[in-house]
Structures are given as structure tokens and as C-alpha cells.
Amino acid sequence: MPEERGLRAALERLRETTCDLTSLEVQTYTGNLEVLFDKDKDVDLTSFEAVLKKVKVSGTLKLAAMTKVNFDGDTFLLTSENDLPPHVQRAHAAAVQAGMETREALLSIFANVIGLGGQ
Amino acid sequence: MGRHPMQGETVALFSQMKVNFTEGLDHFRQTIFAAQTALHAPPDEILFNNLSALAQDFDIARSNGIFDPLPEEAPRESHDASRTRTIRSRLACLGYLRLDSRLPIIDPLLIHAIKKFQHDAGLTEDGWVGRQTWQALQELVGFESPLHINRWFAGNFPNSALQRAIALRLHVLGLTDTPAFDDPDKLDAGLHRLQAVTAFLHLSAQDIKPEICPATIALLFDQDLLVQGLAAELSPLPEDGDHPLFSFAASLAKVELWLAGYDVAPDGYQGKEFFKRTPIRRRGRQRMPLGQQPLLLSDDAKLFTALTTYWQDHGKEGESPGLAQRFAGEFPLFFRMIDAALRARNSLPESEKSAMIYHVVAKQPEQLEAIWQTALSLDDQIWDGMGRVFGWLHNLTRRPDGKEIVIGRNISRLVYHQAMTGYDIARQALQAFPAQLDNIFQRELQGSDPHHIMMCHDRDLDFKVFINGRGDQEKINQFIDQVTLTSRSFAATCRIIGVFVSTLSLFISQGRTGWAGLILTLLQLSDRISSLGRQLPAVPNFPTTPGANVLPRT
Numbered sequence: 193m194p195e196e197r198g199l200r201a202a203l204e205r206l207r208e209t210t211c212d213l214t215s216l217e218v219q220t221y222t223g224n225l226e227v228l229f230d231k232d233k234d235v236d237l238t239s240f241e242a243v244l245k246k247v248k249v250s251g252t253l254k255l256a257a258m259t260k261v262n263f264d265g266d267t268f269l270l271t272s273e274n275d276l277p278p279h280v281q282r283a284h285a286a287a288v289q290a291g292m293e294t295r296e297a298l299l300s301i302f303a304n305v306i307g308l309g310g311q
Numbered sequence: 312m313g314r315h316p317m318q319g320e321t322v323a324l325f326s327q328m329k330v331n332f333t334e335g336l337d338h339f340r341q342t343i344f345a346a347q348t349a350l351h352a353p354p355d356e357i358l359f360n361n362l363s364a365l366a367q368d369f370d371i372a373r374s375n376g377i378f379d380p381l382p383e384e385a386p387r388e389s390h391d392a393s394r395t396r397t398i399r400s401r402l403a404c405l406g407y408l409r410l411d412s413r414l415p416i417i418d419p420l421l422i423h424a425i426k427k428f429q430h431d432a433g434l435t436e437d438g439w440v441g442r443q444t445w446q447a448l449q450e451l452v453g454f455e456s457p458l459h460i461n462r463w464f465a466g467n468f469p470n471s472a473l474q475r476a477i478a479l480r481l482h483v484l485g486l487t488d489t490p491a492f493d494d495p496d497k498l499d500a501g502l503h504r505l506q507a508v509t510a511f512l513h514l515s516a517q518d519i520k521p522e523i524c525p526a527t528i529a530l531l532f533d534q535d536l537l538v539q540g541l542a543a544e545l546s547p548l549p550e551d552g553d554h555p556l557f558s559f560a561a562s563l564a565k566v567e568l569w570l571a572g573y574d575v576a577p578d579g580y581q582g583k584e585f586f587k588r589t590p591i592r593r594r595g596r597q598r599m600p601l602g603q604q605p606l607l608l609s610d611d612a613k614l615f616t617a618l619t620t621y622w623q624d625h626g627k628e629g630e631s632p633g634l635a636q637r638f639a640g641e642f643p644l645f646f647r648m649i650d651a652a653l654r655a656r657n658s659l660p661e662s663e664k665s666a667m668i669y670h671v672v673a674k675q676p677e678q679l680e681a682i683w684q685t686a687l688s689l690d691d692q693i694w695d696g697m698g699r700v701f702g703w704l705h706n707l708t709r710r711p712d713g714k715e716i717v718i719g720r721n722i723s724r725l726v727y728h729q730a731m732t733g734y735d736i737a738r739q740a741l742q743a744f745p746a747q748l749d750n751i752f753q754r755e756l757q758g759s760d761p762h763h764i765m766m767c768h769d770r771d772l773d774f775k776v777f778i779n780g781r782g783d784q785e786k787i788n789q790f791i792d793q794v795t796l797t798s799r800s801f802a803a804t805c806r807i808i809g810v811f812v813s814t815l816s817l818f819i820s821q822g823r824t825g826w827a828g829l830i831l832t833l834l835q836l837s838d839r840i841s842s843l844g845r846q847l848p849a850v851p852n853f854p855t856t857p858g859a860n861v862l863p864r865t
Contacts, residue, residue, distance in 0.1 A: 218773065221777045222780055223777065225780075240765045243765060243777065279778070280778055283764060283787065284776060287766060288774075290774065291774050294801060297805035300806050304808070304809030
């Protein structure tokens with residue numbers, strides 16, 4: 193059935209992808225990409241890594257915030273300046289939240305569907 | 312095909328496993344890999360098998376006619392006779408079908424009527440009642456679904472579907488003798504009667520004008536408010552027995568009794584429910600003027616029988632026929648009882664609803680099949696009045712005499728409705744899961760744009776965010792909202808599936824298998840997962856897949 197194929201494909205991706213869920217790290221960078229767009233027509237703008245690499249070379253990239261959450265309860269937050277713009281703060285917080293929720297969701301479904309309990 | 316989570320050696324193995332999340336994820340991972348070694352299968356294979364089994368359980372439940380939720384796309388056929396008959400009946404009520412044949416089939420006439428309704432209501436004209444069209448019918452024909460007035464206006468005027476619903480409502484409330492779909496004079500007369508009733512009952516702070524405007528429509532479709540109006544102290548009542556208040560009260564009583572599960576149809580005022588008794592003329596006494604003669608309810612009216620039963624059910628066995636017959640003078644008492652039940656319903660926390668039903672049903676699980684058959688034969692009553700029935704059950708469970716609650720029509724309605732809610736949500740989650748999982752494991756999050764914001768993660772789901780200093784803040788905020796929504800939705804999906812499967816497994820391990828186990832599971836879960844259900848994305852139809860049978864059979 194179609195949804196079974198979809199399920200299998202998705203779970204195969206899960207098998208290939210999931211490694212260490214014991215901690216979460218989020219890095220938020222800011223920078224100015226205008227120069228890059230004008231000068232470098234070859235860069236693949238759909239690839240985060242490629243863009244980031246080019247920005248690093250152009251020297252405009254700045255690590256604005258970094259959060260590390262260990263699931264033993266410790267959380268670290270580093271910021272490059274005291275007053276991050278609100279939209280940068282919001283983006284960083286959203287990534288942290290997404291990372292936490294995704295981890296908890298995966299654990300929840302493994303725990304319940306495989307039959308380990310834990311609710 | 313797939314194995315159910317609590318079957319055979321899997322049951323034995325996992326029942327012995329203890330996972331304590333406070334010991335950390337390393338311990339969790341070790342536990343999973345220990346299971347993998349013992350079962351000769353990786354945990355994701357077990358996960359896959361169990362989810363596949365659940366998907367097929369749902370298919371079987373649907374193809375057996377146990378559940379048939381609203382599809383997103385037009386199916387070739389529907390297994391749900393109850394819902395098809397309800398759709399047919401509602402379209403006939405609104406005048407889109409000349410007759411209600413009650414046939415539980417989707418024929419060209421029905422499809423044509425659906426398309427006409429969809430056209431009038433400004434909906435997609437696909438000829439099938441999906442969620443939108445069903446909701447539209449609920450709002451216009453049902454008594455408990457709140458009407459969202461604005462969506463029914465085309466400019467300054469109500470669209471054709473709402474105009475028909477207004478004509479229907481005036482009839483059902485006893486203000487016109489038939490629905491005035493194509494008779495402006497009759498519609499106008501009905502609106503004047505409504506004005507007379509609302510003025511007498513002081514139902515609105517402002518005088519209601521005899522015209523179709525938002526204030527009139529809001530009042531006409533607010534069933535609870537109409538009940539409150541008739542429950543108030545109303546002395547003296549009009550002396551004129553032809554005052555529209557009496558036909559209005561009788562018609563509203565029919566609606567309320569029908570919603571509460573009594574055997575009477577909400578078919579408006581038939582003109583023969585009441586009669587005037589001429590008092591015996593005694594020597595030397597003047598004949599009572601016609602206007603002062605008592606207005607009595609005829610004992611051959613269905614309303615009389617339903618009211619008599621209602622009063623018997625509410626502890627007035629001896630007085631019930633008299634109370635029913637004197638309805639024209641005693642109706643405030645009846646509506647005060649209804650109003651009290653509505654208030655009890657409003658004070659009932661959502662979390663208690665399923666628990667209440669579950670406790671009643673769990674005592675007599677052998678009744679489940681009978682409950683189901685009763686529910687499926689009730690058609691329209693399944694889809695309206697649930698709030699009132701919850702109020703009824705709530706009052707019953709609080710009665711000091713400890714009278715046993717009989718499993719009948721109303722319990723059947725509640726079981727069906729509550730289980731269906733749970734089923735629909737769990738099914739949506741199961742459908743959404745593959746696409747969501749696929750989306751979550753894309754390295755670049757959907758919507759990333761280097762002109763504004765990019766977000767990606769690595770194999771360990773650690774995130775990197777890049778924000779372009781020259782980006783549009785509105786677009787950045789939109790992207791952030793989308794990321795938040797996506798992760799929340801995925802979390803809700805996983806939790807729903809997880810809780811559903813583990814509870815189902817528990818019932819199966821207790822020997823409650825087959826669809827009875829499924830229904831009990833859904834009953835217990837529907838409240839827990841209904842809040843999560845609101846976070847699920849819209850999903851395409853869940854196709855029927857006959858063949859493999861993994862639903863544990865009784």
C-alpha cells in the first residue's frame with residue numbers, strides 16, 4: 193500500500209540519520225550575503241553548507257549565539273553580544289525548541305510503539 | 312505482514328524491559344539495542360512493523376464499517392450508511408433534495424444536490440462531503456454547532472445556503488408552517504412572528520427587526536439562548552392562544568427532546584398539537600371567554616408522549632401526563648430543566664467526558680456491539696446534541712439514588728461520537744507520520760532562503776541557523792513560525808501514535824481484542840489526544856487497503 197512504502201522509506205531515512213540524541217547544539221550565525229550574490233554566481237544557494245562556506249571566506253560571518261543542551265539537565269547559552277536583535281533571538285530560540293521537540297518526539301514514539309513503555 | 316506490539320515473543324520480551332529515562336539516553340539506546348539483539352531485528356524494523364499493523368487495523372476497521380471518517384477526496388463509495396443518510400437528510404431539510412429517500416447510497420441525485428449546496432455555500436464544488444462541507448451542513452442544520460455568521464455573507468447579504476437555513480430554522484421553531492425557501496411573504500410573516508416572540512421574552516437588548524440581518528440570524532441560531540428565554544419567569548403568559556409564543560415553545564421543546572434522544576422529530580409546529588378545552592358550563596356562571604380557555608397539548612401528539620416520558624425520567628412519574636398536557640402553561644418549568652442541564656454541560660471539564668463514558672461502558676463491555684449497532688441506526692442524532700447528552704449523563708452520574716445507568720440510545724451516541732473523535736485523530740497522525748519524518752530528516756529545512764534565513768541540521772539533529780543581515784524580517788519571522796509549527800506538529804503526531812499504540816497494546820494484553828478493544832482504546836484516549844489533534848497538519852485521504860488482516864479478532 194502507498195502509505196506503507198512511505199512509512200518504510202521514512203523509517204529507512206530515520207535508520208540512516210539518527211545518531212546521537214543525547215545532546216543538542218544550535219549555532220546561529222549572522223552576516224551580509226549581498227556581496228556574495230553579486231560576485232559569485234556559481235555558489236549553490238540552496239545548500240546551507242555551501243553558502244556558509246562562501247560567507248566564511250568573505251569574512252562577514254559572525255557567530256551570534258550558541259546553545260548546548262545536555263540531557264542530563266545542563267544547558268549552556270553563549271551570545272556574542274548583549275543585545276541580539278529580536279528576530280535573531282527568536283530564530284535561535286525556535287531552532288532550540290525544534291531540536292528539543294524533535295528529540296522528545298522520536299524518543300516518545302520509539303518508547304511506545306516498540307513497546308518499551310516510559311509514558 | 313506486520314506484527315502487533317504485544318504478540319508472541321515480543322510481548323514477553325518487552326514486558327520484561329524497564330526503561331527509566333532519568334538514567335539518560337545512553338541507557339535508553341542500550342536498552343533498544345539489547346532488544347534488537349534478542350529479537351534479531353533492529354528497533355526501527357519493529358517500529359515499522361507495528362505502525363504498519365496499526366495502519367492495516369484502521370483499514371480493516373473502516374472496511375468493516377466500524378469507522379468511516381470523512382475523506383478528504385471523493386471516494387467511490389462510502390461504508391458509512393449513517394453518515395450518508397445524515398447528509399441526504401440535511402440536504403433535503405435545506406430543500407436541495409425534493410425528498411429524503413433515506414437510501415444510504417451515493418447516487419447522481421445526491422451528488423447533484425451536494426454540488427448545488429457547495430455552490431450556494433461558496434465551497435469547492437466537488438460533489439463530495441468532506442470536512443468543509445460537513446462542517447457547513449453542521450452549522451446550518453445542526454443545533455449545537457455555533458454559526459460563524461461572517462463566512463456566510465456575500466457582501467452585505469447572506470448567501471443562498473444561509474437564506475435557506477434561515478427559512479428552515481423559522482419553520483423548525485414553529486414560526487412558519489413550511490420552510491419558506493421560495494416564498495418571501497411567508498418568510499416575512501415568520502420574521503414578524505419571531506419579532507413578537509423575542510419582544511415578549513426580552514431576548515435581545517435591542518429590538519429585533521423583522522428582517523434578515525446579523526442580529527436576527529445570531530439569535531435564530533443560538534439554541535441555548537432561546538432555551539434561556541423560555542426558562543425565564545414569564546408571567547403572565549399571553550391570553551391569546553394564537554400568540555406565536557406557544558407554537559414556538561412547543562417546537563423548541565421538540566428540538567430539545569430530539570437532541571436529548573427522545574422519540575420526536577424537530578419538525579416545527581404542525582398546527583394540531585394544542586386544543587382549547589371548553590369548560591363545563593355550570594348553571595348561573597358565565598361562559599369563559601374564548602381567549603381565556605386553557606390551551607392543552609393533545610395526547611395524540613408525539614410531543615405529548617415525549618414530554619410524558621421526559622417527566623417520568625426526571626422523577627415526576629405520577630404527574631407526567633398532566634405536566635405534558637398543561638405544557639402551554641408549564642413550559643417555563645420544562646425549559647428550566649433543560650437550561651440547568653446546559654449549565655451542567657458547560658461546567659463539565661473536557662477531561663471528564665471520556666472518563667465518564669468509559670466507566671459506564673467498561674462495566675458492560677459485552678454490550679459494545681449492541682451499542683454500536685444502536686448508534687449506527689440513529690443517523691442525524693449521532694451528529695447533534697452531544698453537549699446536551701453529556702449534560703444528561705453528568706446529571707445521572709451525580710444522582711444520589713445510585714440508579715444504574717442503562718446503556719441505551721444516548722450512551723450509544725456518546726460512545727460512537729467519542730470513539731470516532733479519537734479514531735479520526737489517530738488516523739490523521741498515522742497518515743501524516745511518513746511525510747513529517749521525511750521532512751524532519753531533510754538536512755535543509757523547507758523554506759530556507761539565503762536572502763533571508765537558512766536553517767539546517769546534521770545527522771545528530773544539531774542545528775545551524777544563518778540570518779542574512781539584509782533579509783526581510785517579515786519573511787524571517789514567517790520562516791520561524793513555520794519551523795515552530797512543523798516541529799510541534801511532528802511532536803504531536805509522535806505522541807498520538809505512541810500513546811495510541813501503547814494503550815491498544817495494553818487492552819490486547821488484557822484479552823480485549825478486535826474492534827471492541829479498539830473502541831475501548833479510543834474512548835480512553837480521545838480526550839488525551841484531542842488537544843494534540845489540533846496541532847496535526849491536514850492530510851490526504853487514507854485509502855482502503857483490503858487484504859492482510861492484522862486486527863486482532865475476537
